[in-house]
Amino acid sequence: MDFKYLEHTADAEFVAYGRTMDEAFVNAARAMCGLIVDPAKVGASEAREISLTAGAPEDLLYDWLSELLYLAEVDYLVFSQFEVKITKSDGEYSLQGRASGEKVRPDHGVSLHIKAVTYHDLRVEKRDNYYEAQVLLDI
């Protein structure tokens, strides 16, 4: 399982999984963007490169997903594919990422607008042999 959605009265919440933190971040992006549009309907003709640094994995996840929402809105994009590489040095986490998608069109059937990523319940945790990332979105 790459991710699962949790029940929440007003907002949307999910847990994403991955064998690595990179993979958990990719799956978190897929879980979030999958709420906006069916990725099967979205091509990958446009891409955006994303570079971020943060002091903790949770902050990095918050920044990564917030950046995707920002880019989608200002460039009128929907995303379907993601790549992430996270490195750690001197206590800082750095993310090099790429999000691919295309300009939003009416036939994408976008029906959900996500306002923002929240810090509520936000966690990135290493289990025995996999990572878990939980996120609550304000919708």
Added chain:
Amino acid sequence: MANLNVTKVSEDIYEVPQAAKPGMNVPGRIFLSDRLIQGLESGAVEQVANMATLPGIQKYAMAMPDVHIGYGFPIGGVGAFDMEKGVISPGGVGFDINCGVRLLRSELRHEDIAGKTNAIIDLLYKEVPSGVGSESSKLRVNDAVLTEVFNHGARWAVENGYGVKEDLEHCEENGDMKGADASKVSQKARARGKPQLGTLGSGNHFLEIQVVEKIYDSVAAKAFGLEEGQVTVMIHCGSRGAGHQICTDYVRVMEQAARKYGIKLYDRQLACAPLTSKEAQDYYGAMAAGANYAWANRHVIAHWVRQAFGKFYGRDLKMDLVYDVAHNVAKYEEHDVDGEKKTLCVHRKGATRAFAPGRKEVPAAYRDAGQPVIIPGSMGSASYVLVGTQKAMETTFGSTCHGAGRVMSRSAALKDVRGAEIQKELAQRGITVVAPNPRAIAEEAPEVYKDIDAVVDVVDRLGISKKVARLVPLAVAKG
């Protein structure tokens, strides 16, 4: 009913004891009827308790009867903080800064509009873009204009031909909140705000044509210019991507600040900073700028609504602004605390200011009656106009509810409720709904919300605002 750690204090008042959670500085107070508390989530009670752990909180961490689980503060949360010892928290305001609602009263009577609502709502839907996805605003805003909008809100709108000067007196903060500072707004928030001014947004935002069904308080109704059978228009929207980005940016800043100032957080979304700190002052400047953006937004939309009605009827119609209230905001206000007048930072997250007669913040025309409180119902249900009271000043820092409050998640709504069927059911009741797609209707279906009448009955019985008028929908355009 979940196993809630609450005790009943008196009719419609429940307390979350200060001992419920270590670190609570005050008890919590939840204003709910015995019936409504049956549906309360334990997570919402937890969030009231979390609010109470914040430094400098005064009297009680409070939740209005439309309370439901959110993040940081619950929706319906009200918290007032001491200016010296207290904090400000973006999570106590929310992402949609100054999400709010305004009411226009028209000179039209129900009979003047009967049979025409379908055509008018179609026209409104066309004239007011939702601005979501590929659709963009009709306005072209440059950087200099955007700075003015952030700094002066609705005043910018009026000076540029959107609306009239009298409208400003009938907006909370005169639609131009002091302390707004565009220089504290990030480039990202500007980039999101620029193409979206004059757009409704999605989710629970709407434009609605209504008729005044019932007047409860004829004196206040007269002051507000409302009478039975009169057609009104309600506009519910906020600060769009600009506000969302301002909050996103500052939650991150506050996360660091809370650590720096040694504030223990039970929920990281409660990230906050002492009101005396630079971080707090920067956030306040940016938040007030976001609030001003929302007032300008509702002003521009109201202007287009007036134009659309004028176009339809072939003449200028009188459509005065009754009032415009903010639902998500933090403000410096003077309140009595244990017999002493104090300036406090009052956070309202999904709550409405409900100031008493005589307060200087209430417009001159309404000062004898009290501040109008506009409560939007959920799609297809009634809305209310209430009036602020002295009881609210004494009990809730001059606050009341803001709407019905959700009881069903969006995903559950999508499973249980079909948008097309709801549209048909509402049409049978004479209510037209236009929306971008059936899903947008299903997510906001009447049954996913608490009963608005029950919520309003609680605040009316408590006296923290009193019923003035009940408005019923004729046609809705959903964002």
